[in-house]
Amino acid sequence: MEPSSLSRPNLSSMRAFSFTIYGTMVLVSTYFPLFYAKLGFSNSQIGVLYALGPMISLIANLLWSIASDKYRTVKKIMCILLIGQIIMSYILSISTSFSMIMLIITIFYFFFYPVFPLSDTIAINAAKQHGKSFITIRIFGSIGYAFFALVIGYVLSVIGASRTMWVTMAIAGIALLITMFIQDQSSPVAKMNMSGIWSILRQKELLWFFGCVFCLAISARMNDAFLTITLKDLGAGENVIGWAQLASSCSEIPIFLFLSIYGDRFKELPLLIFASLVFATRFLLVSLTGSAYAIIAIQLMHSLSFGIFYVTAIRMLTRLIPDEFRATGMALFTIAWSSASGLLSGTLGGIVFEQFGRQRFYLIAMTFALIACIGFATRYFHRDPAIRARKSIGSSKKG
Template identity: 75%
Template sequence: MNSSPTSRPELPWLRAFSFTIFGTSVLVASYFPLFYAKLGFSNSQIGLLYALGPMISLIANLFWSVASDKYRTIKKIMILLLIGQIIMSALLSVSTQFSVIIAVITMYYFFYYPAFPLSDTIAINAAKRHNKHFLTVRIFGSIGYAFFALFIGYVLSMIGSSRTMWVAIGIAAIALFITCFIKDQDSPVAKMDMSGIWGILKQKELLWFFGCVFSLAIAVRMNDAFLTVTLNQLGASEKLIGWSQLASSLSEIPIFILLSLYGEKIKELPLLVFASLIFAARFFLVSAADSAGAIIAIQLMHSLSFGVFYVTSIRMLTRLIPDHYRATGMALFTIAWSSASGLLSGTFGGILFERFGRHDFYLVAMGFALLAGVGFASRYLHRGPRLRATGADVSPAANAKAGEEIR
């Protein structure tokens, strides 16, 4: 445990950084689609712009991971990422043509996505050095997400969605300032071990798990891409959209705490079936909702859907995968949950939303969630959980290695 006087401020600065960096996550997830809509882009175009992020994240995470390993620094890489975000946000603020925005947003995503696994890595290592629980740092990210969800909504309601990118510049600039006070670390981000993929793919239990996760992820990413567009169509202001994000982000915190304390008493597959069914019910209710206020109320189901799924899926994954394949398994999980599903749901979902409307769009999302639930249930009923004890670490610190892209 490092307890020297000069090291004591490290955790408060990391908490401040975690709090701030999630403001950019709020913007990308909730207000970028609204920004595109204000520019007059169609739903299929918005879906394509959303799908670019997961595709670019595959390349960006690998590139910056290699750079972090080669130059033995995380802080300097983080500074470069934040400067890149600021520059790309400035270019986006003056761009209106779809072709230009595609090029610029591609570069923005290149600097945006790797910031989260890097920040998790710094926080995990610092928490270990100070003999603290990782949750003491990571929970400030959830609090920051809730704060910025509401704060950004109020700001944009006053200055207009056309100035979304100026808010992005401001948040990234604050994060850049805080980064200057963070202690550098030479621990690289865990990378995918290509030699371990075959060993993982031979496990039928794990393949079934990834297939169900992918089905559920398509539904979730469809909702992520078009929730703010749906709220806007129902007459919600930026301020009200902020309240919807606040409701979902705050609701997940007590579930995380409860499952960390008592979740081990319940088998994983029944919990995953439960989460899938709650997701399905949530999407069905959104399809039938006739007001923005109703959708905000439905957002409270985020705790029982995403909250239960997140904690339980990482817990199951750490038990199914041996320690020496852990980085590979986490990388494959991220591809299934965020990258591949985001690419498919963005392109497919945009066309679906534009041609058939919100009602049918969310019914299709409900169908994918139900399919995942049936998959988890059939595996449990047919063979049982069959979770192999590996002595895996299922602490929040291990969970965080799945990356922020899971949100």
């Protein structure tokens, strides 16, 4: 009786928490660049501020996971992180110089990025404890992202982009309140197995996979960093920007559900080839259009690009990497998809956008997606010598 009595409130709290924290993700990825632009920063400066996040996340995730392991608590660490976000948001709200904001946003990212892996840790443990699927909790993050993308856009269109940090404080405060109702979990975030890195790097197929992921990630992160700036340049208000983010986040939900049920019926590499082609098509269309409303429609392709890629890539990783090195492989995937690519696309992307304009910027993003597509396709059509040998042996036995 006790587990069932705890199940509903804890899972409900986790769903509410997942829903809420993705509101801060919307702010950081979508509306922080508008806040920087409102302060008069150039596109290259905005690119630098964006690139700081992925760089800091490498250090922050490691340090806070060590703290979580040492003190055997996730909930208390989460509270510290959210309080840190609130304090740093307030300091950002009263800062105006680029050097000061670069310093404060670095500290903000230190408290911001670890929230998501810690949240996944609690959610996975809670789902297992109560015999539920992790997707039944995680999908509320996608719903929350869609909700806040629209609501925040309308709120900022009324109160102004200069009030972005006050909205950040409000959402982080709500998340902090919800945290009080979550059962603590002593399980730490999975650590990177250093001995497993060499074992992984010796696998040619994995190296090929990570290389393709990195190229595709550069194009995706370029879009993430400068989509809002692009929309603003095309005359879009905060509410239109919200609709663009709503379109992408809502579109991924049915794809996630479909592939989680039927994904095993399709081979991985053809799906990755298709997703890369859709990414390239997206960025080509953005480079050609001159309408902010057309970009909203283009954002619906997020389901067939990111949605298919993400589910399929995770599935391929679980197949290629042994269980004992799974955490290491996931850490390397995160570095390729989020951290290293975000650092490169933010710094260099800002310079490209400022010097060459939106059209060339997105054509370059399209090129990286095509390189990834060619890489996946080459791997798919390339027949490994060992596979050919096994087939020839099989044929000879039949003869």
